[in-house]
Structure formats: C-alpha cells, structure tokens
Amino acid sequence: MNFKNSIRAGLFLTAAMIAGPVAALELKETPGLDPSLPPVAERVPSEPLIVDLEATGRTVGKHGGKIDTLIGRAKDVRLINVWGYARLVGYNEKLDLVPDILENVEVEDGRIFTLHTREGHKWSDGHPFGAEDLRYYFEDVVSNEELTPSGLPPFLMVNGKGPNFEVLDETTVRFTWDDPNPLFLPELAKSRPPFIYRPAHYLKQFHDKYGDADFIAKEAEKVKARSWAPLHNKKDDMYNAQNVDIPSLQPWVRKRDDSDLRFVLERNPYYHRVDSTGQQLPYVDEVIMTVADGKLIPAKAQAGESNLQARNLSFSDITVLKKGEKQNDYVTALWSNSKGSEISILPNLTVKDPVWRELLRDTRFRHALSVAIDRNLLNRVLFFGLGTPGNDTVLASSPLYKAELTTKWADYDPDKANALLDEIGLTERNGKGIRLMPDGRPLEIIVETSGEEQVQDDALELVKEMWKEVGVALFAKPSQRDNMRERAITGDLVMSVWTGFENGIPTSEMPPDDFAPVRGDAFSWHKWGDYYETQGEGGEKPDWAPAERLMELYKSWLVSKTPEERTKIWEEMLQIHADETIHIGLVSGVRQPVVVKGLENVPLEGIYGWDPGAHFGIHRMDEFYFKN
Template sequence: MKKRKLIGLATMGVIASLTLAACGGGGGKKEKGGSGNGETETADISKFPIKTTNEDEAIEGGTLEAAMAMDTTFQGLFDPAFNEDAYDSRFMEVSHETLFGFDEHFMIDDSGVATFKLDREAKKGTIQLVKDAKWSDGQPVVAEDIIQPYLIIGHKDYAGVRYGAQFENIVGMTEYHEGKTEDVAGIKKIDDKTVEIEFKEVNPGLEMADGDGGIWQFAMPAHIFKDLPVKDMESSDPVRKNIVTFGPYKMSKIVRGEAVEYTPNEYYYQGKPKLDKIIIRQTPTDSIVEAMKSKKYDMIISMPTDNYSAYKDIEGYELLGRGELAYTYIGFKLGKWDTKAKRVAYDPESKMANKSLRQAMAYAIDNKAIGDKFYNGLRTAANTLVPPVLGDFHAEEVKGYVDQDVDKANKLLDEAGYKDTDGDGLREDPNGEKLEIKFASMSGGEVAQPMAEYYMDQWKEIGLDVKLTTGRLIDFQSFYDKLKNDDPEIDIYQAAWSISVNPSQVALFGPIASFNYTRFEDDKNTELLEAMDSEEAFDTERRIEIFHEWQEYAAEEAFAIPTLYRNELLPVSARVKNFDWNHAPNGRFWYPVELTAEER
C-alpha cells in the first residue's frame, strides 16, 4: 500500500521543501544521543535534493545497475493483485505503471493511460482509456484488461490480501465473491475503451490515486489471465517469470534471490525509453557501503538510514531525500483471522487485551531517542497512525506516546492488577499467573538487534518479562508469514507500513481487512472507519474531523502504537541524469532516465 495525499498544500510540505533544496549530500549536526552517552550526527531531510542535478550531455543507451538493499530474498510476486511487500513493489516500479495519473494532491487527473469520472448522484464511476497503450507483448490495453483484476481479486479462490471493504463496495461483488454469480453485476464494459463501475456508496477516496478507495489502479492482461484458474495464479509464470506490462521497461530476466533485469518495452506509449538495460540486484545491507565505495552500483534502493554517517560523504554519488510514505509501529495481537468468515475475530480474553498493559508498554519507551541515536534523526517519534505527510489529516494535537513516562507506565500496571507477587522483580498477570510476553521483530540492518533489545530492556524496567519470539530476530518473509497466520508465539510485534495516499484506514484496521494484523475490532473503531469513507466525508472539513477523532481513539485503545515516522535516502551515481524521486505528480521515475558516462 502507498500513502495518501491530503487536501491542501500541507500534504506536500515535505515534498516541496525537498524540491527546492540546494544540491549536495544534506546538512547535519552533532547531537547527544538520547539513549547513549556518545554523539550522533543527525541529518535534516529538507537539505537533500529530490531530483538529480546532473546536466551533462547524455550518452546513447547504456546499462544502469542498481542495488536493492535487503537482508532477505525477494518473493517475486510481480503483479499488484498478488504482491504483498515493499521490496517486490520497488522492483515493479521500473516495469509496471498505473492506469491513472494524479496531481500534486494525489487526485486522479487526465495525465495517465486512463481517466476516472465519478457521478456521485448515480453512484457510478467511468474509467476510459485515453491513450493507445500496448502491453509489452504488443497486444493493446483494452476494457477487459481493466475488468480482469476485479474478477481475480473478488474471486472465491483468490488467496491474496487485496480483497476487502473497498471491493465489497462494488455492486454485485459480494455475490460474486461468494460464488453465487459468474460476473460482477456492477462492472460493465461499455466499449473497448470504457468501463463503468456501480458502487453501493461513494466516498472521497474513489477519486484518489490509490486502490484503497475502491478503484483498482492497475490493469491485467486479460488475454493471458482470463483462462488461468485463480487458485493457481500466484504460482503461475505470468506472475513470477514471464511478466507482461505496459510500463516503460519489461522484466526480461528474473533470477529469484539474485536480480531482475529490464529491457525497453518497444511498445511503450510514450516512446522507447533511453537506457539499453536496467539491472537491480538484491544486496545485503551489511555490504552496501563497501559497494558504494567501490562504485559497484548507480543507485541504492531502500538504503538504510541507520548507518547514514558511513556513506554520507562517499564521492561519486548524490544523495536524494524525501519524506517516506511509511511508518513503524508496535502491534498487539488481540485475536485471529477467521479464514471461513474472512474477517477479524477479536478475542477480549487474549493476553494483550488489557488496555492499561498496552498503554504502559507504550509509555515505557523513548522513540525520540531511538530516532536520533539509531537513525541519525532521519526517523522521528510518531504520535498517531496517520503520518504528517498526509497533511491536514494528521492530528498534530494528539499527544499519543511521544513523551516517555515510566512512572505513568508503572502506575497503569499497578492499578490494572499487574503486580510482582513472588518477588522476582517481574509482574504476574491480574490472576497471579506468570506473564511472559513474546515479541516478534525483524532482522536486517545494523540497529535491528540493539533496538529490539532496547525495547525489551525498557519493558523489563517496568517489570514485564518480554522475550523474542523464536529467541532471535526473524527474517522479513518469515516474519510476515507468522503475522499473517497468527502464530501463537507472537503477543506483540514491531513492523512497518508503506501506506497509501488515500488517508482512509479501513484497509489497515478494518474488521474485514486481512492487513489488520492486530486483529482488533470494536463498534466504535468500525463506526469511525466507516465514517471516513461515508457520503458526509466529501465535506473535507468534516472528513478531517473524523480522522482526528479516530487518531485520538486509536491512541487511547493502543491496539497499535506508532513509533517512528520515516524519511528515506537514495544514493544516485553522478552519471545518472533526469531521475526525479518526487512522490508527485506521477512518481514515474524511470522513463526519462539517462546516463552521461560509460562508466561510474
């Protein structure tokens, strides 16, 4: 998922400051580390450029080599209907393109392959192809390709994570999902270039450049997928090996666990792109700095910020920076996913169901110190589950758990009946039973282990016995497999979301959202989530009020504690030209990119 954009220019504040920033590696200053005695260099994200400044004359063609900094193996699910993690999404940025373009406020405009027009009174939306796009196999993009992903995601045999409230809002989708009909009644082909979708209710998110609102952003080649059994698609060649797209480049070679190679899509509607080839190799984070020093790559995607000081001055690279559409959080497992009903099954008797316990664990930690000490100021303490990059929708006035308060944490536990009854320094639960809390956290990067240990040490300070699930940090893919399958050895977990530009939280915390890994549900939460996407929410001021009310409520319930808002850096070789990393207007980075020298 990606982050939503807000009403007004507030949402673009970070992006605008980056665009206007001076060139160079970014400014920084020395500050005392909050969780240690040494000094830590903190960086100011507003000092980094968002576009490459290279103006040299371009060479013809050339191969751009990039690294994907990661400590796991990419899954290789290269279709948005099946993709589940940010690494695959970043591989797809080169080759996959959305149907819709969008403006600086992330509202759908006329700049893409297709347009979307919403008739609020009729509760219908019209998608029309306005450019003669072709798939990388030469077939034209047609109306059937727009309809195809709805038929897959909504199918009863679909095993992915995209089906949810936004799809059920389409007339006839529930009946189709239950296998009662062969087609979705509310989706109609008007002609070869036009599709009409009828909704049960309309909401502001429908007009935003994001799939969470109900309009799926991607087409799928129906001439390839229409005859494949849905249950077999996730493991099929069109998803994993032979990828057909209509973006500027096509995936010409995929070696899982190693690299993806791209060559120009000769049928691209804007014309053939400039590079002969792009190669992105997965590369361990512990070797990425040495790779930069030896000029092994033109670009480092998903560059860690925890070791910023080790690479900030390496010659031959320009550091681009921007606010990341992402945040880190600590979630509490409060139930399971009901696979039969396909919805959250909240358990009010679960180990972590006591709100005072969750709040106490939040007050015990100092995320300001973590942001400075572990991330050089490139991550900052988070107060709500809606980041500031979403502008007015972010509730700055909500205090949350930004300020550490150990005394308050202890008081909450005492009053809730969590007391040390046997004198070992660790609290028992209110029934006097031993309380052991299993904490799942991911491996990767230099600070993963010390940060997990910091959290556990802080929780021990308030008398809680917290141990790592499996006894060690967990690989990225295994971690999310355990979360998705509600591993009983997970009581709390540290994870991160890459979020959408539509601020609606339904797809992350709603009762039928499979991404709701906390499995929390109650009437008030559902009421507020539904209000975000209601008819009344077309009034921008009212929608903002609803979002602020939900953030206050979510902070009180503490089913998920936001810990850090994130900024990201992208080292780019000095020979790369015309790379614009701005989230807006379209985020289509790769088509205009050129090289200005044969070698780095």
C-alpha cells in the first residue's frame, strides 16, 4: 500500500467516519451561541469531518458545560492548542497518520505532497481558510529573511534545498522536493506543530508588503517593537495563546485578555468537525484554565476542583486521589505513560574528561552498570509493581516493539557486573571497597538531577546501594535543568538522570531523532548533537562506531520512500540501543493519573505523552461532554 492510499484508508479508519452522504446529514444548531452568527450550515465546511462516535466505542454527546482544569503557571494556557489537537494531519488512537483540518493529502514518490483544504472552511472569526493561508506562511513568513532570519525550518529542507511551492486553486497547494521528505507529515501532527498556515487576512495588516505604513508604525509603538518584523512576530501567535485577536482553527479559542490567573477558552463556532447526528463539535462550551501552585494541584483535584486533570499529577498521587473519589464524585483513570522509561540514567558519551570518556564508551562498563541494578525491586518499591522493569526503549503498544529490546542487558546479575568490571581491568579497590579508575581515582560517579522529580532522587538512592555492591560509588548531585544543560555543553557532566525517550510508542513513519545524535539538548551526547545541528560549526563529529552507524541510519531514514524501508531502519537503530545500553532505563509503563469529574467519552485507559499524543489530544477532547 503506498502512502497515498494508506493515508486515505487511515482517514476512513480514524473515525470510522463517513456515515452516509454529507448532503443527507441534518446539521443542528448549537444552543447558546450568539444569534447573530450565520447558521451552522454556513459555519462548517461543505465537507466537514464527520465522526461516527459509536463506531469508535464512544457515545454521541450533547452541548453545554464548562471544563474546569488547573495549570501550574500562566504560560500553560498554550496547552489549549495542544489538547484541542486540530492539525492538518494528526494521529488517531491507532497511531495512523490521517487528515484532519485537511480534507485529503496525496503523496507521490515520497516527495510530492498535495494538500487539499476543505471548501467552505473558516477561521474562528468567520473568514475563509484555504490555500492563501498556506501560501502566506510559506512565501511571506518563513521565506522572509526579516521574519525568519534562520531560513526555512529543517522539516522543509531536504539535502539543503527547500521545496517548490505551488497554489493549484483556492483549496489546494503542493510542496515538491527533489528527494523524499518523510519528515514533512509527522511534523504537522506534533503537539506543537509548525502551523504551516497563518490567518493571512489578519496578519497582512502588520506585514510591510501588504499593510499601511502609518498603521504599522502606530501598532509597533504600542508594543515597543523596533520595526514591522518584531511586531508581526508578536502578533503571529498560533501556539502560545497570548494574542486574543488572532483567529484560530482549534476547538476552543482565547478571546479575553482580562486575567492572567483564570483563562476562559470559548468554543470556536466555525470548527470543522461534526458528529454523525449533525451536532457541531466541540460539545463543551468553554474550558476554564485556572492557575494554581503546582504542589497544591493534587490536593485541589482530590477536593473536586477540576473536571479534567493530568497536568501536575504523578504516580505518587494515585493513592490520595483514589481516596477522594466517592466523596467528591470523580474517577481516577490510569493511563499508560508513553515515555520509553519513567526514569533513565544517562552516561554522557561526549564528556570532556578523557578517562571518563573512554570508560563510559566501553560497552562492557555500561552493561555492568545496567545488570547491577535490580529493576524488579525498584518497580516494587517505587511503583507498587505496576510498571515494567527494563530498558529505555519502545513500549509494547508500538508496532516496532520486540520483547528483547526491553530485557537485553537489563536482568539483575551482580556476578556478571563484577566479571565485566574485572574484564575491563578495574580490579583494584580502595579501603572502602570502591574500585579504582585507570588513573587511580576512585570510581565515584556523580549523577546530576534536576530536582524536579522526587521519584528520580528516590531511584538513585536505591541504585546507589546496588552499585556499591559491585564496587561503584554513586553520588546524586541536585541541580537544575538549565545548569545540567550548561554542564553538558562544557563537557563537565559525567552522568545524569532524566525521563526516558519522549516517544516510546513510535511507528516507522515517525522520525527517529531521539535515537540518533542529532540534537544538542540531549544529555547523552551533546557535542555530537551540536555538531549535527550546527552543520559542523560546533560540537564534535561522532567518533564512536555505534554513534556513526546511528547517524548513517538516521540520514537513510530522511531519504526513505516506503514504510518498509523506514521499518528496517528503525529496527536496526533500536537494536543498536539495546545492544549498547546507551541509556540505562529502569522502569517503563508507569501509570499517569487522570482525574475525570462529570465528563463522558474520556477513556479509562489511554496513552499519555507529548509526541505523539498531545496529552488529551489524541483522545479527542472535543468529543468529551457532560452527561448532566
């Protein structure tokens, strides 16, 4: 099946969706909307996205109500654009990539992408949405040196070249690259997508190519912008939800700027999705996001102050949350965390110290540290035995999963650990029983922590005792993430603890950038990632065979044409990680509590993660509703 057919088949699968001809669907008005708005038939696209809820195990809902939720800081209001999850293309719950805002996508030879918008689709202010909005983004925003001095973003570049962009008609555009670009569609589905469309009718007034110079000067003065470009960038706010004037395509839109502690997000009356009975989504009228001290959010959720809460809740809160269910009339759903590991110990393979560098790159050393850890004990003590002990790798819900990836070099075997350390030559010990490094220093590993997750500190305390049994001393060093990143940059970071791979449920169609040294913010190999990101101007070129092979595979993925090619590449990359124990993962599949009060269609079992998933997004928050 080529991708053109695959994405069309996925469209049918995502909502089991088309329930008879669209023309036969009787659209229903939403109660409580401004009566001056046009009728619903003029607000939704001529071919809206029709979802058959019953086919996906959900129930048809009804309009009304307000979802109260708590956020730990004002800037988290931007999560409304994550949770709403209106994307040009997005993932369904089977992790198929399917059209959403777009009516259809055609892909030819992996390099020609024809995007069809929906005829009659409108922005939240009622202005038409279509090809002009995609053209404006490409030609007037990312191709404008004053607005985007860094040039086209990486997902629009293939072998150093951007695409040929064409407007075919009012609802159709085409991107054509010389070579395949498998990065393009997955990028559009991210929790924070690039928004390759912009409300041209709104932003043109701030663009020097289209706007009135006097008006632009006055507006720039209001916000203390030096010129039209920073003014435009400030107004061009598709993600952060700070500009209440910019139109949106999301299910809920921020229209008020009257508080920085309580944010009211109102339904978008022009939203493009409807249910099979003709009701326009979203079902819920408003989402209210209230700022609270992050440490108090679990107690507030237990007191029934939130209708939908996962943010600022963790596994350790489950017991308390369960106790409050009956009294405050809510349910604590337990979703599976989609990270490759809840806790991962990360050796820094580009550490500056030459002795540490040689030791950390010795596969036997990483294997020894891994098999010296009793993960079953960690799972029982920290997670009541509910997690899965094992490596930092893909989870069972990923189509790329193989059981051996989880267990290889992850079984507790202190005898094997001792034998490996002896084989390396670390046989001498000091008076405390700690082995000596080749230069005579005691083998004392400083593992730096961000101080953000108590469970990481608790895990290190247990690992400390286990490593001590094989002659390795561990010292946990509390720090902050910015300091840790700075020490990774300088090469002073030896080892750190962090969460595992962000995406533990990848498909072959998702880019394997977490598994190759292509990002400078990775604690395991900053200098290699920096080398790739700066195109050789910074960092260091990979000089370790497994890293070199991972880079070769990643570059092969970037020019791959078929899912079969990409699957083969992914499988080898995952095998290298399992063979080399590049990350020392501890326990995966740890449950994320989700407090649900009064809402229907919220799954009791789901996946919770950033990419893919968008927290609630992949479960379609616009389909949640209040029964009463």
